[in-house]
Amino acid sequence: MIKFAIVGCGRISKRHSELLGENQISGAKLVSVCDLKLEKAEMIAKKFSINAYECLHDMMKSESIDVVVILTESGLHAKNTIELAPYGAHIVVEKPMALTLDDADKMIEACDKNNIKLFVVKQNRFNVPVVQLRKALDMGRFGKLIMGTVRVRWCRPQSYYDQDAWRGTWAFDGGVLTNQASHHVDLLEWLMGDVESVFAKSKKALADIEAEDTAVVILKFRNGALGLIEATTAIRPKDLEGSITILGEEGSVEIGGFAVNEMKTWNFSKSLEGDDDVIEKYSVNPPNVYGFGHQAYYEHIVDCIKNNSSQLVDGLQGRKSLELINAIYESIETGKEVSLRFSPKHSKLGQI
Ligand SMILES: NC(=O)c1ccc[n+]([C@@H]2O[C@H](COP(=O)([O-])OP(=O)(O)OC[C@H]3O[C@@H](n4cnc5c(N)ncnc54)[C@H](O)[C@@H]3O)[C@@H](O)[C@H]2O)c1
Numbered sequence: 001m002i003k004f005a006i007v008g009c010g011r012i013s014k015r016h017s018e019l020l021g022e023n024q025i026s027g028a029k030l031v032s033v034c035d036l037k038l039e040k041a042e043m044i045a046k047k048f049s050i051n052a053y054e055c056l057h058d059m060m061k062s063e064s065i066d067v068v069v070i071l072t073e074s075g076l077h078a079k080n081t082i083e084l085a086p087y088g089a090h091i092v093v094e095k096p097m098a099l100t101l102d103d104a105d106k107m108i109e110a111c112d113k114n115n116i117k118l119f120v121v122k123q124n125r126f127n128v129p130v131v132q133l134r135k136a137l138d139m140g141r142f143g144k145l146i147m148g149t150v151r152v153r154w155c156r157p158q159s160y161y162d163q164d165a166w167r168g169t170w171a172f173d174g175g176v177l178t179n180q181a182s183h184h185v186d187l188l189e190w191l192m193g194d195v196e197s198v199f200a201k202s203k204k205a206l207a208d209i210e211a212e213d214t215a216v217v218i219l220k221f222r223n224g225a226l227g228l229i230e231a232t233t234a235i236r237p238k239d240l241e242g243s244i245t246i247l248g249e250e251g252s253v254e255i256g257g258f259a260v261n262e263m264k265t266w267n268f269s270k271s272l273e274g275d276d277d278v279i280e281k282y283s284v285n286p287p288n289v290y291g292f293g294h295q296a297y298y299e300h301i302v303d304c305i306k307n308n309s310s311q312l313v314d315g316l317q318g319r320k321s322l323e324l325i326n327a328i329y330e331s332i333e334t335g336k337e338v339s340l341r342f343s344p345k346h347s348k349l350g351q352i
Contacts, residue, residue, distance in 0.1 A: 002028050002302055003064060007056050007080060008071035009035035009044050012094060015294050016069055021048035025298040027306065034059045060087040067092060075172030075350060078103035085110040090117040090305060096182045096325065097318035099174060099350030104322050108315035119301050119311060120318030123293025124183040125190060126300065129255045129263040129282045133246060137191060141268050142248025145225040148192040150184035152176065153240035156233035161209050168209025170348045175202065175211030178325055178349060181231035186321040187244055187260065188229065194222045195324055197339045200331040205234035217328050
């Protein structure tokens with residue numbers, strides 16, 4: 001059994017602790033949890049009859065832990081990873097891995113130095129219809145890629161931002177691009193290929209926060225295709241969709257639903273056996289916008305650790321996605337098209 005511990009017992013910890021604590025992941029178990037607010041850790045600990053801690057160092061010194069899962073505020077991920085790495089347990093960190101590229105580099109270095117694996121949670125890559133789309137791309141079924149688009153049209157009222165001081169701040173969260181849409185930004189690049197440049201605009205449409213709640217981005221991919229990101233948390237009165245469309249000269253695929261979970265269109269010029277069943281077979285309705293992907297992601301983590309197999313989203317992959325997000329902010333700040341492989345100068349993201 002691989003022994004997992006959790007640092008940070010806030011909103012997303014419910015999903016992680018239930019998967020690990022209720023033995024939903026074969027070969028994994030939850031041994032302890034930690035939160036600066038001890039009562040939050042104690043609530044989870046009581047449910048699974050495990051130990052609760054207030055201080056992550058006390059937890060790491062007292063328990064035998066193989067993997068530690070960091071579920072703290074985004075702006076703290078780097079600090080927490082760097083202080084946890086010397087304990088020698090592998091690290092899983094929620095998205096976004098960090099806010100600045102400097103921090104991402106320090107996290108990768110700390111994990112490499114201590115000979116541990118770093119996993120960044122990007123559970124949407126494991127969504128059932130996304131896996132099918134990726135297979136079709138790998139088989140070359142789209143021919144030349146023409147365009148890739150993602151839409152995040154979600155509802156986050158002011159009360160969502162007001163529940164914790166870190167939400168929507170430059171230093172600890174960023175806006176819709178870094179938080180809610182970071183999955184979709186990651187998916188777009190993972191599926192379409194490397195990005196050459198971005199041009200973006202953003203605004204605070206409804207939320208009273210430091211960063212943006214609404215943004216549009218035009219992307220140029222290295223393979224010549226174009227892309228669009230439409231991201232907002234200012235949809236009212238409820239979530240509309242989280243979706244992706246990939247268009248090629250020989251095929252079109254659209255995945256919609258709230259959480260990139262429903263295969264809507266599966267059209268190819270050259271059909272293969274099974275194509276007619278794809279829409280019905282590969283659509284799932286998750287209970288919330290987090291989707292089902294966390295379970296598949298944990299199964300992947302266990303496999304990587306047990307068999308030393310290659311990681312789908314390691315520190316370098318997480319950094320790549322963060323580089324794209326930082327380039328988008330740079331374009332918003334400067335009003336200019338920004339090429340990738342750049343050094344951020346104007347991004348406020350992650351700065352105190
Ligand atoms: N993958 C997803 O779909 C998804 C969904 C939601 C949130 N997230 C990410 O998860 C992270 C947490 O989000 P949340 O909504 O659960 O936040 P939250 O504010 O509800 O919880 C964070 C918790 O971390 C605790 N904490 C901070 N520093 C600590 C430390 N040093 N030791 C122990 N505990 C500490 C805080 O007290 C708080 O309880 C964010 O980075 C967010 O982007 C990912």
